[in-house]
Amino acid sequence: MKRKNYLYVFWTALMLLGMSWTVISCGDDDEKSVGKGAQQVAELQALLLDENGRLSFDGMGDGTYKIGLLSKQDAIDLIKLYVGSGFTGQARTFALDDNKGTIDVAIGDQGVFYSVGFMVEGIPQFRLWLLDEGGNSLGVSHKCSVCGFTWISTINRCPKTGDKKYHP
Numbered sequence: 001m002k003r004k005n006y007l008y009v010f011w012t013a014l015m016l017l018g019m020s021w022t023v024i025s026c027g028d029d030d031e032k033s034v035g036k037g038a039q040q041v042a043e044l045q046a047l048l049l050d051e052n053g054r055l056s057f058d059g060m061g062d063g064t065y066k067i068g069l070l071s072k073q074d075a076i077d078l079i080k081l082y083v084g085s086g087f088t089g090q091a092r093t094f095a096l097d098d099n100k101g102t103i104d105v106a107i108g109d110q111g112v113f114y115s116v117g118f119m120v121e122g123i124p125q126f127r128l129w130l131l132d133e134g135g136n137s138l139g140v141s142h143k144c145s146v147c148g149f150t151w152i153s154t155i156n157r158c159p160k161t162g163d164k165k166y167h168p
């Protein structure tokens with residue numbers, strides 16, 4: 001009888017040990033999900049930065065960059081890629097999730113459709129002027145062979161590409 005009791009204690013101890021290992025391994029299985037804000041930053045980085053991490057727009061100094069567009073609608077379509085489809089064309093400040101930053105959209109002065117200020121974690125702080133160059137034939141005009149979007153810039157990468165090979 002005594003020997004059986006020892007065995008009982010032994011097996012109970014083994015079972016408890018097994019249970020504690022189970023609890024620990026369950027904890028290890030938890031994967032850290034990527035936050036929505038981090039995903040927004042990654043999408044913006046793909047749209048705004050080139051493969052070397054530099055802003056893929058023509059710089060004008062003082063953290064201001066420019067891109068020429070053919071119409072106000074083209075400007076709105078481009079801004080929608082930055083702030084979401086909820087953009088209606090009105091001036092507004094958009095906040096990224098998880099305090100990742102803000103994007104403020106302002107109506108531009110003459111010759112500028114919009115002025116968009118980026119203060120986003122992981123992206124150089126800058127302001128992008130979306131210029132009305134519909135009637136200006138002096139700039140270098142590019143037309144995307146994938147989506148047909150036309151823009152005026154020294155940079156030949158379609159500004160709508162992002163990380164998508166076949167972009168909208």
Ligand SMILES: [Zn+2]
Nearest residue numbers: 144147158160
């Ligand atoms: Zn394109």
